Amino acid sequence: MAAQFYAVFNEHDVLPKDFSGKHEARYDVELRRITTMTRVPETGERVKVSALVALPVGARGALPVLSWQHGTILSFxxxxxxxxxxxxxxxxxxxxxDSLETLFNIQRFAGNGYAVIAADYIGKGPLRNGRGEAYAVKGATVQCCLDVLDAGLLELKTLGLRQSALFLNGWSQGALNTQWLKQEMQRRGIKVTASATQSPFNNLAESFHYWVNPTSYIPSTETSYPMPPAWITPCLVVLLGSYRQYYGLSDLFKTAIKPQHQAFAETYWADYSLAGDTAKTVPPAADLLVDGFFDRFTQDTNSRLLRQLGRNGATFWDYDSPIRFYYGLADEALHPRLVKPAIAAGGRFAAGVPVAGASHRVTFLASLYGDGTVLNGQSTALDWFNSLM
Incomplete structure (x- = not known):
């Protein structure tokens, strides 16, 4: 099945067109859904969440565990x-x-002897119950991932399995979540053998600004660099909706979004649908926010949002175990200059892997299936993790 969708993610054929036999899984895989309770630090609520555990069939004893953090999904x-x-x-x-990014992780990791544990996240999946998601909400996200990992490890124990080493992996939103998760585990003294991130958002205030005004970040000499895609506007709405709900910014849509776009934002936040006439009302990202949002004081709530985005950044951290930042040199959602500060600040265990010609999706795909040619002489996350055991 991974081979079926490889071409879908391999935009512009940056990687070889054929799904190589060397990428075939060594094991069949068993999938299990688990549920657990998590606490939302921002609100004090306790919420039931779902997650996936993927196991190589026939596994016995100790096996490496991968905590996989999925990327942005504009659905429930x-x-x-x-x-x-x-x-x-x-x-x-x-x-x-369907979660094809998770399918690729299952094929590469569970299919090669790892247990994969993957949170659906708060406000997503079969236990959503009408709750808004906690998109880029730090405390809720980290606690959810920790609680899901604990539940997944307990599931392994009931099956007579145990963890030999722990790895983290995440793409896009999940790359941010992976950085947060690693940092919290480091604070708590939980050993992580290594972490991999793809398209790793880290400075939320800067990324938020980039989505709205990319030309202020892209050097004038890079005339062919791709602009952020149309799906950035829904992402902005989801971010604003999440911060309104979880940080108590009750009037955020009214203060941050231009009046003519507020009805669209409310509708989209409620149902994540662009069906029918809604699609005709989607504004360009550059026109969503009130004038001067990033240039001057506009409203107290807007200032609170920007301060919270700043506090939630993951950029400036001294990592105590290896972490790789795979970043695309043609990523339409994240310019390389927004990635490099995290690599520079991350200490001796942090390393960047530029992916030549890679869009947002290809960056992710290359981290699992690329070779040294496209990965600047580096290896895939799987091969790298294997080398550390």
């Missing part, structure tokens, strides 16, 4: 645990409906 159910739909032999996976 495109989550890791919904891959259990594959239990229906007639079910057909679809792009933008």
């Amino acid at each position: 159910d495109q989550v890791p645990s919904n891959l259990l739909r594959l239990g229906d032999e007639g079910y057909q996976l679809r792009d933008n409906i």
Whole structure:
């Protein structure tokens, strides 16, 4: 199945067109859905969440564990645990409906002897119950991932399995989550053998600004660098909705979004749908926010948002175990200059892997299936993790 969707992610054929036999999985994989309770530090609520555990069939004793943090999904159910739909032999996976990024991680890691544990996140998946997601909300995200990892390890224990080494991996939103998760584990003294991130957002205030005004970040000499795509506007709405809900910024849509776009934002935040006439009302990201949002004081709530985004950044951290930042040199959602400060500040264990010609999706795909030619002489996350055991 991974081979089926490889071409979908391999935009502009940056990687070889053929899904190489060397990428074939060594094990069949068993998928399990687990549930657990998590606490939302920002609000004090306790919430039930779902997650996926993927195991190599026939595993015994100790095996390496991968905590996988998925990227942005502009739906409520495109989550890791919904891959259990594959239990229906007639079910057909679809792009933008199913968690194909999780499928690739399962194929590469669980298919090669790892246990993969993947949170669906708060406000996502079968246990959503109408709750808004906690997109880029630090405390809720970190606690959810920690609680899911604990629940996943308990599931392994009930099956007579145990962890030999712990690895973290995440793409896009999940790359930010992975940095947060590693940093919190470091604070708590939890050993992580290594972490990998792809398209790693880290400075939220700067990334938020970039999405709205990319030309202020892209050097004038880079005339062909791709601009942020149309799906950035829905991402901005989800970010604002999440911060309104979890940080108590109750009037944020009214203070931050231009009046003519507030109805669209409310509608999209409620249903994540661009069906029908809604699609006609999506503004360009550059026109979503009130004038002067990043240039001067506009409203107290807007200033509070920017301060919170600053506090939630992951850029400036001294890592105590190896971490790789895979970043695309043609990533339409994240310019390389927004990645490099985290690498420079991360200490001797931090390393960047530029991916030649890579879009947002290709950056992720290359981290799993690329070779030294596209990975600047470096290895895939799987091969790198294997070398550290």
